[in-house]
Amino acid sequence: MSDLRRSVTVIGLGPMGRAMVAAFLKAGVEVTVWNRSPEKADAMVQLGARRAATVAEALDANAVVVLSLTHYAAMYDVLGPAADRLRGKVIANLSSDSPGQARRGAAWLRQHGAEFLSGGVMSVGDNIEHPASYIFYSGPRAVFGAHAELLRPLSPQEYLGPDDGLAQVFYQGLLTVFHPWLLAFDQATAMIARSGHDIAQFVPFAVRSSAAFPYFMEQFSVENQNGGWADVAGLRMMDAGAQHIIDASAEVGVDATLSHTAQAFWRRAVAASAAAGRAVSTFELMGAISENS
């Protein structure tokens, strides 16, 4: 077996796995690779990685194995047939999935005698070297501590805690914000373009207005830690505002599905407030407060 501190196996050579292999090699770490579609390993071998012919060989090559797969289901497909080779290995699964899948994956690996770390790769696309990229880790602190140095070339590290699902809780939380933002940006720029105006003229203002987002996040997080806050006049104003966006989109034939969804939330909050005799926040509607609390 290779030197524990300077060698690693990477399984999964999609865009992210390939970026990880390149980062390890650049940092002088020896890398063994395996991928279901074997041709994806060719470019990695040209960069200096060693190809394992089988998953068993990939597992035998190193103590630490990084998984970069589409989801946790792929982990069982890949490692299941070679489960007898897992004993004593450290599996750092840096694939995205739900926190529950990460916890079940951790239990499965431990049943087979392996140690587990979960990672959520908060990268700018697959550019793990971008200054804004970093990785959430969770799982046993001692396992993270023992292997943090080896994993450091991948991106700055944020260890969150021992809950095996925690990296995915934070990762999915941030993606929850990112997905609608990305689609809303498409809707906004489509509206600009379909109105016969210049997206390039609009974008600096979008960037300028986004400087207010940290302020709102901090303000709302304080409110949400106390159960959320709303006033009915504000909810009605947001309902009316959503209608203006829907109208502006419709006038130029732009899809306003997101704005209809937003409006439905404001309207539900107005109706819930009327039913409860107090202002009900959208945070509360999201299920933040259980019916029994």
Ligand SMILES: NC(=O)c1ccc[n+]([C@@H]2O[C@H](COP(=O)([O-])OP(=O)(O)OC[C@H]3O[C@@H](n4cnc5c(N)ncnc54)[C@H](OP(=O)(O)O)[C@@H]3O)[C@@H](O)[C@H]2O)c1
């Ligand atoms: N790419 C990004 O910008 C980015 C950014 C942050 C986080 N992530 C996360 O990082 C992980 C990897 O990303 P990616 O973009 O490289 O994903 P991807 O393109 O989906 O590739 C993932 C790898 O999973 C393998 N795979 C999928 N299902 C499999 C199965 N049933 N059995 C065996 N292998 C299987 C693929 O093998 P084949 O080559 O044979 O198909 C490929 O090597 C994902 O969880 C993704 O959400 C990605």
